[in-house]
Amino acid sequence: MIAGAPSYRFGRWIGSRFQYPRPSKAPKITRVLPERPAAVMVHGPDGSVATLCLDFDTSKALKGVVDADAARVGRLLSACGMSFVEDFSPSGGRHLYIPLRDRMGAAEARELVEALALTATSLDPSPHQNITDGCIRVPGSVHKTGGHQTLITPLSRAYDILRRRNPASALMELRSALAPELTRKHALKARAAKTVAGQRAGILPALPLNAGSEAPLRKVARTGLYDTARYKGPSEARMAVLNHFSACGWSLQDVENELTGQFPGLAALYGTPQRQARLLPYEWTKAQSLTSSQALQKRLPRKHRKKSAPINNTSPTLTTGGAGKLSSAGVQQLCNDLENVLYAVLDHRLQARGRQGLSLRLLIRGLLGYMRAKETDVLDVGCRTLAVAMGKHHVTIARLLPVLVAASDGILTKIMDARHKAADVYLIQLPEQYQQLARELAWRKEKFMPSGLFSGHLGMQQRWCTKPSNAAATPPQLRTSCGPPVSAGMHARPRWQRWKPWAWSNARDTRGRPPQSTYVCSRHDSVSWMITLIRSAVTAMNALPGMPT
Known part of the structure; x- marks a missing residue:
């Protein structure tokens, strides 16, 4: 009684969307209810329709807007003498079915439904x-x-409406009631055709046809849908809309009048009429005070305005939305905190895993080395790169990474799968349960980190040493892979064994701790490189807690 053709389609998830793909052989409609989600065809084989199907979707507006649109269109249909059947879905959407005695052409049906869509924001005309x-x-x-x-319609009445159906006279009355919308739709179609012709002739630039002049906040007020990356919740979205209206010179009476007019989405953001009546005057007063203070701030001279620029690179940035990005100093400090947690807690847990635990302890140190080198807490290092650096097979690294994610207690988290040539993306962070421990423990003054195996220079070893207070008078102490510190001007060892300063900074971090300097052993020839590599590996094994000396 509703379908345009005696067949239906099964729905399934295709990627992130639920769709009804075209089957090779569509099943016929029977008395048995399909056990899977299914939908009937709106058009017949000749393209005509037997029922006008109006789909009010919650993906286009909030549920409050959907209910208001369905009620308004229902009143319009009843005023035109048309009968319809109504139902609702578990997601909050609504369907109105308008059965016709005489089948209607596809173009005419589409024109009517698109005209109705101009009066209802949540109406989706795509089925027609x-x-x-x-x-x-x-x-x-x-x-x-x-x-x-x-x-929603009682079953007996729904059956009677679908059996009797609507005559052509009621359809003519509906067309007369929608005359302004039909005229507007024709004008929009003519303008779109003119734009396409101009683009093909090269007169106009190539712009999307749906590019309109509606402000984003007006769309939020109309549909109730907002960007969750910009607004934390409905309260923030409401305040943004009210600030916009206040800056445009609206009054509270104007806003209240349009809540039941062209901006029902703003009313839906309040949830209930009682909540709207209680919060709207308060939020409007707050919006007016905010916009007036901003206007006063713009009129002030530049030297009297408030400044928000950070004073140095260790100050937290003032973000306008989304997550803030760590600075280089912040990444180094995070690495220091993670190493403290690694030595204090995680090493002892991984030690109980035996041989696998040893590989996991080396692997997490390698990831921290890449974190220091790249100065970011989001890593996309491939398994083969880690395998070459650690001297293991890439299949072993691929097997150890998920185990390390599960055993790291929130330190390492996989946030994105590999795509094409890009590797899996991991996030390294300090979990909340370890933040107090990281604050209590002092950073290790002299700690080994086998970043030579993970910095792209095989055979290099790094140590972090505190800079002397009288750096100008005392030369820096250079540490070798074994033996006591050697002064910068001394040549106690051959040239290939001497350490060279990598970086030196006079600044202090945000915690007031002394800076760290990195010394890297340079590779002179293949023999010295092999010797340095062996010494680095031995020192790495000895530095791990729980290893026999």
Whole structure:
């Protein structure tokens, strides 16, 4: 009684969208209810429709807007003498079915539904815009999230409406009531055709046809949908809309009048009418005070305005949305805290895993080495790169990484799978349960880190040493892989064994701790490189806690 053709399609997830793909052989409609989500075809084989299907979708507006649009369109249809059947879905959407005695052409049906969409924000005209694939779920069908389409119209009345159907005279009255919207739709279509012709002739630049002049905050007020990356919740989105209206010179009475007019989404952001009546005057007063203070701030001279620039590179940045990015100093400090947690807690836990635990302890040190080198807490290092650096097979690294994620207690987290040539992406962070421990423990003054195996220079070894207070008078102490410190001007060892300063900084970090200097042993020839590599590996094994000396 609703379908345009006696067949239906099964729905399934394709990627991140639930779709109803075209089957090679569509199943016929029977008395048996399909156990899977299914939808009937809106158009027949000749493209005509037997029922106008109006889909009010919660993906286009909030549920409050959907309910208001469905009620308003229902009143319009009743005023035109048209009968319809209504149902709702578990997700909050609504469907209106308008059965017709005489089948209607696809172009005429599409024109009517698109005209109705101009009066209802949440109305999705796509089922009537695709002749070959337009479909809709009917009452009783299984929903993709569970549950079924539920009738709002009583069953006996729904059966009577679908059996009697609407005459052509009622359809003419509906067309007369939608005359302004039909005229507007024709004008929009003519303008779009003119734009396309100008783009093909090279007169106009190539712009998207749906590019309109509607402000983003006006769209939020109309639909109730907002960007979660910009606004934390409905309260922030409401305040942004009210600030916009206040800056445009609106009054509270103007806002209240449009809540039931062109901006029902703003009313839906309040949830209930009682909450709206309680919060709207307060938030409007707050918006007016904020916009007036901003206008006063713009009129002040530049030297009297508030400054928000950071005073140095260790100050936290003032973000405008999203997560802040760690600075280079912040990454180094995070590495120091993680190493303290690694030596104090994680090493002892991994030690109980035996041979696998030893590999895991080396692997997490390698990741921290890459974190220091790249100065970022988001790493996309491939298994083969880690395998070459650690001297293991890449399959072993691929097997150890998920184990390390599970055993690191939140320190290492996989946030993105590999894609094409890009490796898996991991996030290194300091979990909340270890933050107090990291604050209590002092950074290790002289700690070994086998970053020579992970910095792209095989055979190099790094140690961090505190800089002397009288750096100008005392030469820096250079540490070798074995033996006591050697002064910068001394030549106690051959040239290939001497350490050279990598970086030196006079600044202090945000915790007031002395800076760290890195010394790297240079590779002179293949023999010295092999000797240095062996010494680095031996020192790395001895530096791990729990290893026999």
